[in-house]
Amino acid sequence: MPLDRRRFLRTGALTLGAPALAGHLAPAAVASTARRPRAPLPDSFDRLPSGSVSPRGWLAEQLRLQLHGLCGRYEERSHFLDFDTTGWTHPDRGGWEEVPYWLRGYVPLAVATRDQAALANSRKWIDAILATQQSDGFFGPRSLRTQLNGGPDFWPFLPLLMALRTHEEFTGDERVVPFLTRFLSFMNAQGPGAFDSSWVSYRWGDGLDTAIWLYRRTGEAFLLDLARKMHTYGANWVDNLPSPHNVNIAQGFREPTQYAQLTGSAELRQATYRTYASVLGAYGQFPGGGFAGDENYRPGFGDPRQGFETCGIVEFMASHELLTRITGDPVWADRCEDLAFNMLPAALDPQGTGTHYITSANTIDLNNAVKSQGQFQNGFAMQSYQPGVDQYRCCPHNYGMGWPYCGTCAPTSATSTRARRAPPHCATSSGATRSAWSGRWPSWRSGCAICGSRRTCGTRASAATPTLSAGRSKRSRTSWTHCEKQPASSKKSTAVHGRQDDPRVH
Numbered sequence: 202m203p204l205d206r207r208r209f210l211r212t213g214a215l216t217l218g219a220p221a222l223a224g225h226l227a228p229a230a231v232a233s234t235a236r237r238p239r240a241p242l243p244d245s246f247d248r249l250p251s252g253s254v255s256p257r258g259w260l261a262e263q264l265r266l267q268l269h270g271l272c273g274r275y276e277e278r279s280h281f282l283d284f285d286t287t288g289w290t291h292p293d294r295g296g297w298e299e300v301p302y303w304l305r306g307y308v309p310l311a312v313a314t315r316d317q318a319a320l321a322n323s324r325k326w327i328d329a330i331l332a333t334q335q336s337d338g339f340f341g342p343r344s345l346r347t348q349l350n351g352g353p354d355f356w357p358f359l360p361l362l363m364a365l366r367t368h369e370e371f372t373g374d375e376r377v378v379p380f381l382t383r384f385l386s387f388m389n390a391q392g393p394g395a396f397d398s399s400w401v402s403y404r405w406g407d408g409l410d411t412a413i414w415l416y417r418r419t420g421e422a423f424l425l426d427l428a429r430k431m432h433t434y435g436a437n438w439v440d441n442l443p444s445p446h447n448v449n450i451a452q453g454f455r456e457p458t459q460y461a462q463l464t465g466s467a468e469l470r471q472a473t474y475r476t477y478a479s480v481l482g483a484y485g486q487f488p489g490g491g492f493a494g495d496e497n498y499r500p501g502f503g504d505p506r507q508g509f510e511t512c513g514i515v516e517f518m519a520s521h522e523l524l525t526r527i528t529g530d531p532v533w534a535d536r537c538e539d540l541a542f543n544m545l546p547a548a549l550d551p552q553g554t555g556t557h558y559i560t561s562a563n564t565i566d567l568n569n570a571v572k573s574q575g576q577f578q579n580g581f582a583m584q585s586y587q588p589g590v591d592q593y594r595c596c597p598h599n600y601g602m603g604w605p606y607c608g609t610c611a612p613t614s615a616t617s618t619r620a621r622r623a624p625p626h627c628a629t630s631s632g633a634t635r636s637a638w639s640g641r642w643p644s645w646r647s648g649c650a651i652c653g654s655r656r657t658c659g660t661r662a663s664a665a666t667p668t669l670s671a672g673r674s675k676r677s678r679t680s681w682t683h684c685e686k687q688p689a690s691s692k693k694s695t696a697v698h699g700r701q702d703d704p705r706v707h
């Protein structure tokens with residue numbers, strides 16, 4: 202009988218993370234990395250509003266399958282998505298991350314496909330959610346007000362704020378910006394306990410993205426103060442790897458670069474590159490763009506029989522898209538594409554009606570049985586394609602943002618000559634075919650495995666092609682080879698970022 206996955210994660214991740222958390226920066230050091238924020242610097246790309254890009258070809262087909270498959274029809278299967286009983290529309294009822302996860306994918310799916318029924322359904326949900334806001338800015342399930350350390354648990358709100366942003370960008374709904382301003386003002390009024398523990402502490406990168414999005418619309422000064430709190434009290438991703446959990450890493454590693462939008466710190470940006478290289482160097486030894494994290498990464502469990510959680514796949518993609526926009530470095534677009542064309546298709550059955558919990562590069566038996574040879578950390582069956590409402594719970598609710606974000610939220614408007622060279626990857630793809638594994642090596646092999654950048658330590662072998670209309674193989678030949686031979690400092694980097702002391706759960 203599998204453990205309750207969420208209870209296991211809370212216990213396991215926090216226990217495993219304890220030694221790393223002991224290395225969290227002292228307050229004085231935190232203050233030094235959290236220099237007073239200022240108005241955000243321009244990103245390398247301007248992100249086009251949702252709905253600006255229309256998918257074609259292969260991507261359009263994936264979105265069609267998604268609309269008529271698991272994401273588009275998940276209300277019919279998931280009791281968490283019952284409009285009449287969820288706390289997100291009826292605050293006296295309960296609710297957590299499932300509705301926010303689902304809407305974060307469903308709303309951009311409706312926008313990308315222009316499906317009128319899905320757009321109307323999105324509107325119905327958003328109207329009901331907006332109507333739950335209280336006078337102090339809080340909204341949604343009342344129980345979440347006191348769920349974390351006696352105060353609000355902001356984690357499940359963060360994906361929902363992103364869904365609201367997509368809706369606002371596409372419809373121009375004038376209720377959304379004031380709604381978000383009131384809610385983030387409520388957030389800013391909370392003490393450190395609302396920021397420094399549980400899932401949300403690892404995932405404030407999502408909050409930073411919304412705070413900066415809102416600041417660029419309103420210029421409200423308190424949003425900069427809120428961003429500083431997120432960075433200061435949230436988990437330290439700067440010179441530490443605070444969690445071995447695959448989804449936390451996939452979401453969290455970008456946070457320093459996001460905060461650098463407000464400080465201009467090159468040191469913070471490098472922290473993101475360094476963490477990616479460290480984790481992928483140790484646990485990314487299989488194709489597809491992910492890393493071995495089934496549930497946490499574990500020393501000794503890094504070969505291609507391990508797996509990467511579906512949530513990890515789409516969160517990693519979202520991180521890479523965001524980093525492409527901020528840094529203008531096309532290596533992040535390449536890494537996103539690696540996941541979008543390889544690991545994400547393999548995470549779904551051919552018709553897109555089921556997903557599994559983890560995707561392994563090397564596995565022969567996707568049956569609904571607990572693997573018995575100690576391969577995986579979790580003790581429940583994780584590899585059969587299922588609607589997975591309760592068996593997998595997070596992944597089938599969360600996977601929906603993968604392709605809609607990749608295709609329609611990708612940064613496609615450059616603000617500098619340098620950034621203009623990066624490709625808009627998935628948005629115009631048409632030549633690729635849907636297959637489980639392409640045989641491509643993870644893209645970090647063709648980029649700089651240490652710093653991730655080509656600007657500071659070498660030159661790329663060829664310019665990136667502007668679109669994928671000729672198929673992805675052409676772009677995959679774009680390679681940067683200068684740093685494939687890792688310098689001696691890489692071991693030191695791994696020692697700093699990799700955790701060598703994780704106990705094996707199984």
Ligand SMILES: [Zn+2]
Nearest residue numbers: 510512595596
């Ligand atoms: Zn998941």
